[in-house]
Amino acid sequence: MAEDSKMEKITALCKRRGFIFQSSEIYGGLNGCWDFGPLGVELKRNIKSHWWKTMTQYRDDIVGMDGSILMNRSVWKASGHEETFSDPLVECFVTKKRLRADQIPKQSGTVLTFSGANNESTGFSVEKEYSVLLPEGGSEKKARKLATQFYLQSADDQKHADGLVLHEPSREAVENSTSFNPENGGQLSEPREFNLMFKTYVGPVEDEKNVTYLRPETAQAIFVQFKNVLEVSRKKLPFGIAQIGKAFRNEINPRNFIFRSREFEQMEVEFFVSPTDGKTWLDRWLEERLKWYETIGIPREKIHVLDVPEEDRAHYSGGTYDLEYEFPFGIQELEGIAYRTDYDLKKHQGASGKPLEYFDEENKERFIPHVVEPSAGVDRTLLALICEAFCEETVTNEKGKEETRTVLRFAPSIAPIKVGVFPLLKNKPELVEKAREVEALLRPHMKTFYDESGAIGRRYRRQDEIGTPFCITVDFETLEGVKEGELEGKTDTITLRHRDSMQQHRISIDQILSTLLPQLV
Ligand code: GAP
Numbered sequence: 001m002a003e004d005s006k007m008e009k010i011t012a013l014c015k016r017r018g019f020i021f022q023s024s025e026i027y028g029g030l031n032g033c034w035d036f037g038p039l040g041v042e043l044k045r046n047i048k049s050h051w052w053k054t055m056t057q058y059r060d061d062i063v064g065m066d067g068s069i070l071m072n073r074s075v076w077k078a079s080g081h082e083e084t085f086s087d088p089l090v091e092c093f094v095t096k097k098r099l100r101a102d103q104i105p106k107q108s109g110t111v112l113t114f115s116g117a118n119n120e121s122t123g124f125s126v127e128k129e130y131s132v133l134l135p136e137g138g139s140e141k142k143a144r145k146l147a148t149q150f151y152l153q154s155a156d157d158q159k160h161a162d163g164l165v166l167h168e169p170s171r172e173a174v175e176n177s178t179s180f181n182p183e184n185g186g187q188l189s190e191p192r193e194f195n196l197m198f199k200t201y202v203g204p205v206e207d208e209k210n211v212t213y214l215r216p217e218t219a220q221a222i223f224v225q226f227k228n229v230l231e232v233s234r235k236k237l238p239f240g241i242a243q244i245g246k247a248f249r250n251e252i253n254p255r256n257f258i259f260r261s262r263e264f265e266q267m268e269v270e271f272f273v274s275p276t277d278g279k280t281w282l283d284r285w286l287e288e289r290l291k292w293y294e295t296i297g298i299p300r301e302k303i304h305v306l307d308v309p310e311e312d313r314a315h316y317s318g319g320t321y322d323l324e325y326e327f328p329f330g331i332q333e334l335e336g337i338a339y340r341t342d343y344d345l346k347k348h349q350g351a352s353g354k355p356l357e358y359f360d361e362e363n364k365e366r367f368i369p370h371v372v373e374p375s376a377g378v379d380r381t382l383l384a385l386i387c388e389a390f391c392e393e394t395v396t397n398e399k400g401k402e403e404t405r406t407v408l409r410f411a412p413s414i415a416p417i418k419v420g421v422f423p424l425l426k427n428k429p430e431l432v433e434k435a436r437e438v439e440a441l442l443r444p445h446m447k448t449f450y451d452e453s454g455a456i457g458r459r460y461r462r463q464d465e466i467g468t469p470f471c472i473t474v475d476f477e478t479l480e481g482v483k484e485g486e487l488e489g490k491t492d493t494i495t496l497r498h499r500d501s502m503q504q505h506r507i508s509i510d511q512i513l514s515t516l517l518p519q520l521v
């Protein structure tokens with residue numbers, strides 16, 4: 001399947017089946033913001049709960065916290081975000097489209113540089129330089145049209161369009177330029193730094209002293225509460241603080257569905273270690289995180305580990321691994337694991353005047369702990385899971401005809417709905433009653449879905465498409481009880497169908513829970 005069309009199919013399925021909707025859709029949406037529907041929210045909660053348990057329940061060296069989204073502005077000054085949390089922004093002079101300078105692909109071709117344009121009959125004249133990149137075999141006519149648009153934007157009205165003459169351009173061949181809009185070849189403005197934090201005011205007065213920001217990462221709340229958490233949890237180094245929560249970034253170019261959003265959720269651990277252990281823990285966390293992705297259904301071979309070169313790392317980093325997943329739109333970052341050294345605690349200690357040191361009783365040493373931070377995006381994990389699970393296959397239906405089956409092969413522990421329960425026929429009250437009974441038995445233990453409408457094959461397909469790993473059908477055999485010799489000593493059997501193999505087998509109702517529950521962890 002072509003990767004473009006795979007992404008289109010995934011986006012359509014997410015909307016059709018209620019995983020993800022555009023935010024404020026009835027008003028035309030809000031770019032970079034998304035709402036999660038009934039299935040999306042279950043999937044998201046399962047991801048977060050899996051991560052939370054892995055960090056704070058299965059290990060005894062990490063405790064949790066939940067910090068506020070708004071914090072004192074001094075936090076963002078001290079952390080360096082107010083000054084440096086920015087992306088380089090460029091603008092196309094003609095379309096006014098804004099792009100991230102560091103994401104513009106390198107392009108080669110001939111540059112046509114016009115030194116100006118004039119219209120003799122209206123007396124209009126402009127002397128500004130404007131360049132267009134003409135790729136090999138590109139149309140000079142189109143380039144001139146673009147330049148005409150540029151020069152007309154300098155005029156107050158369109159009357160200069162007829163008869164406008166562009167000055168003869170100079171030509172120069174260039175390689176690997178990133179100064180032109182990849183969509184139309186038009187010249188881009190010089191980059192300027194654009195701060196990604198959403199600014200807001202605390203209280204009714206919108207003045208400078210009431211400014212703060214929506215947090216762009218959850219990490220800072222952990223750093224500024226480090227001392228409190230250390231004291232109440234009575235932990236010794238190495239230990240970590242975990243947090244899941246919303247983060248906000250005014251991204252220049254939100255794109256690739258929910259991959260780059262303006263509002264998203266992060267799952268972060270700040271793991272505090274002694275200054276000599278930073279690098280060792282960075283490597284340990286890399287292994288831990290790869291294992292975690294495997295348990296939720298993203299195989300190791302689909303994750304590319306990038307050892308980020310020094311010049312590309314964040315200002316605080318003494319070493320970073322990016323875990324990148326093979327999304328249909330390219331290999332892109334899923335999680336960053338950074339050795340943040342003692343950068344943050346040192347900055348906050350300096351700016352607040354409050355000691356953020358740790359006393360090592362064994363060695364009688366006082367120092368600022370170093371930090372290793374595995375930082376994952378909930379939304380990106382969710383998107384990666386859907387991309388990994390999405391599958392179309394040709395199967396033969398009950399009538400012997402071939403059809404396409406769409407399946408989301410989620411790991412059962414992550415699937416939004418664990419089991420579909422169906423009576424074979426909806427107009428047989430005894431079947432309906434029994435199916436309702438079976439559903440009531442399962443409901444306290446797992447997310448169920450009862451469905452009695454349509455042919456049984458279609459009901460299976462509907463569950464396949466949303467990734468439900470098991471389906472149970474109550475049929476006439478259920479009502480008859482168990483035949484002699486079969487499932488000795490048991491009453492009431494049902495059909496259990498497995499999503500991936502489509503295999504069905506009969507089991508007794510009193511065995512359902514003990515069969516399903518171990519497969520859902
Ligand atoms: N505290 C470190 C930190 O925030 P980051 O690499 O900027 O580091 C960590 O972000 C993770 O947060 C990313 O790997 C990604 O999963 C997620 N993330 C960052 N920006 C995002 C965005 N605009 N949309 C969705 N997820 C984002």
